[in-house]
Amino acid sequence: MDFYSTQIRDLVEQLSHLPGIGAKSAQRLAFHILNMPEEQVAGLSGAMLSARKNVRYCRDCCTYTDGELCPICANPKRNHRQIMVVENSRDMAAYEKTGRYDGVYHVLHGAISPMAGVGPQDIRLSELMVRLQNDVDEVIVATNKNLEGDTTATYISKLIKPLGIRVSRIASGVPAGGDLEYIDEVTLYRAFEGRTDM
């Protein structure tokens, strides 16, 4: 990239370290930024800096937030006796978008994975156990439906059941609009196993 001057090269280089941004997109982004009004660039770079500086874990659910509590934990209208456990803040956002869940969340920031050397102490599990000392009716485990997510779910269920709190797992099955012909065998079998009476 000797044909670019130092500062452009530096910008392209820094942008290409972001996830999902290859060499070409980094170049495109860099030139876009060079063409943006200066106050917009200042806005973007300021948003990055201040978010990185001020955002921390919510005291209760461990999601990212800039206050002590996230907007959901701070909302008295939510059902604080129902806790949905998710792997990360994006999964929480995905469930929020359904608009049908009015309980609160707990963000683990990962999943147990012996292969990757991630143990129960590496995710925010102890924080969850502390929360269970308050009145809680149900813990819904909404970790991913893969090896790590299932392992984590089993681990959590074994930990919580002795406390006499209901532990549930989100259902596995054919997705809405799914065409059976194109669904994998494991999903089909799980949908069969999890069938409900009509």
Added chain:
Amino acid sequence: MDFYSTQIRDLVEQLSHLPGIGAKSAQRLAFHILNMPEEQVAGLSGAMLSARKNVRYCRDCCTYTDGELCPICANPKRNHRQIMVVENSRDMAAYEKTGRYDGVYHVLHGAISPMAGVGPQDIRLSELMVRLQNDVDEVIVATNKNLEGDTTATYISKLIKPLGIRVSRIASGVPAGGDLEYIDEVTLYRAFEGRTDM
């Protein structure tokens, strides 16, 4: 996005204005930035700001650079009598990557497009004409092979030919590794028209 706190919402919003970055990628980028070491975030935001602040057009070829001249125009080993005209700095970078061109460039920052209301005065054409007052052997027009690029090429050629300077256009044809079966008719016809003796 009420479930995110203000600063995260602001960061996601700003990122989603960048080209090629949708709502989901913006979220992913935002959380990645929240997890980056603080000095890396400072590096990235500083690179944006200082590039936007210091980068300007090269005095000769009009590409983006942070000095008075870009590295290519400042290089005495390049052939300054051969000028390749491109639409933008990325196209210049693409030709530099071939490693086979040792002339210099001229960046138009656009192409003539009557449909979009872009006329000859809206691109860096007058700067090119000024350069032609020095000794120049050839102007190679490497604008895109589409309506706007071809219109611009024709316009430039009509402008320069009366000066007695050679004007050429990059070839149209089947791309390297191209399978004829999958190439469009216009390209195939142009490849036939532009055939060379073996």
